[in-house]
């Protein structure tokens with residue numbers, strides 16, 4: 001079945017390549033990515049990498065020699081501009097073409113840009129890739145006032161780093177609470193308090209109307225005409241999946257490349273994995289698009305298995321983490337549709353978990369500095385273990401003993 | 404520079420120079436030691452950097468912290484000498500450390 005080509009050299013693309021080799025595929029294998037770096041970890045970009053002196057090479061998943069040893073042809077710094085499914089050919093930005101017999105798309109996402117006047121100012125930054133992180137890091141050094149637009153995970157992680165670096169930080173969130181899309185109100189409230197206690201000014205229900213650059217300097221103007229002075233503006237208002245290449249080739253997309261539980265698109269020769277997919281997971285009735293290391297890795301393994309004609313259905317429990325100051329948030333499951341929250345521990349103590357239930361069924365658990373709860377919940381969710389609400393709520397019950 | 408010897412699942416020894424301050428996981432990744440996958444990049448979230456510390460080194464390496472202990476519960480074939488290599492920082496007294504890579508997937 002050679003050659004196999006993988007488009008997108010991020011976490012999912014790298015995992016497809018690794019899993020193919022581990023799975024015994026020995027024929028031609030090419031990994032194409034438009035960034036110039038070797039495949040690297042993104043999570044530290046808003047955490048350790050931004051905070052500390054750190055060589056970008058420490059973020060690489062594998063050293064350069066690994067790819068030659070594995071006989072993987074790396075084409076970095078070139079993007080795939082066209083997919084021709086009739087001729088099974090990819091056109092690259094350098095004008096060359098690459099033939100595939102089977103193809104994996106792992107194109108990830110790109111940031112959503114701030115759609116307001118003035119947002120094209122060079123002091124308005126985003127954080128998705130290593131190039132962005134290098135830029136933001138350099139600008140942070142020469143800045144004392146940072147405004148962060150969007151209180152999602154990335155915005156809040158950057159806020160925590162900027163505070164640790166002694167910057168004056170304001171976070172602006174359009175909705176009524178921080179991390180509104182993903183956690184329960186009580187978790188949002190906890191994190192808002194944590195940030196405020198570290199000296200961050202958190203503004204919710206605040207809509208950015210413009211970035212203004214008056215005589216007084218750069219500022220973010222809100223809809224109510226308030227102006228917040230800034231020297232650096234970092235925007236984290238979500239991402240857009242990179243589906244254009246697939247969509248233009250007639251692959252079905254629906255805010256994400258649509259794949260089944262075997263990571264297959266509507267073209268039998270083409271699979272897709274990672275942030276770019278709207279996918280099936282046999283543990284859930286609904287399709288999802290997820291942005292996480294877990295999904296990138298586990299779905300890439302599924303995609304590789306399909307490429308090798310030993311299909312394995314995707315049936316993994318989602319998990320995610322976020323580090324802010326010394327607070328570790330760990331999440332597992334998908335809480336959409338919950339009707340009751342059960343609290344384990346007390347937020348005031350700085351260590352608690354929130355269990356999301358629909359009826360008697362556990363859907364998801366968010367743990368704040370309670371790693372045992374998180375790990376146990378991951379196993380329960382995978383096994384479909386029933387866990388009574390009174391046990392979940394009772395810190396005297398050893399959850400590890402509930403199987 | 405201090406050295407670490409990683410014994411992979413096939414029994415092959417990889418002796419690598421690892422600077423102080425890097426984690427034992429980072430040393431493995433940078434040198435392409437097979438089997439240390441480290442998919443969470445050292446955030447103590449995935450357990451795919453699991454290894455067994457050679458018995459002669461156990462005392463010097465020390466015990467796992469709470470969060471690591473919890474994460475280790477997800478690892479395959481956990482043993483008393485199990486550690487997540489991303490949570491061990493290289494330091495002068497660990498020069499010569501030997502770890503055995505566990506079955507990570």
Ligand SMILES: Cc1cc2nc3c(=O)[nH]c(=O)nc-3n(C[C@H](O)[C@H](O)[C@H](O)COP(=O)(O)OP(=O)(O)OC[C@H]3O[C@@H](n4cnc5c(N)ncnc54)[C@H](O)[C@@H]3O)c2cc1C
Pocket residue numbers: 007008009010011012013032033034035041042043044045046078079080081106107108109127128129154242245273274275276290291292293294296319320321322323
């Ligand atoms: C700052 C930050 C912090 C994060 N923190 C966490 C965290 O704490 N925990 C967690 O679980 N997840 C975290 N994530 C999310 C996680 O990093 C992603 O879910 C993961 O990287 C997705 O992998 P992927 O391979 O699907 O996409 P990506 O890693 O985005 O890789 C896609 C690659 O494909 C390239 N590409 C796209 N189109 C083309 C084309 N046409 N031709 C060639 N190349 C192309 C892109 O440039 C990119 O390099 C974080 C992400 C960011 C940005």
Ligand code: FES
Pocket residue numbers: 428440441442443444445446447448449450451452474487488489490
């Ligand atoms: S790298 Fe994930 S736990 Fe060590």
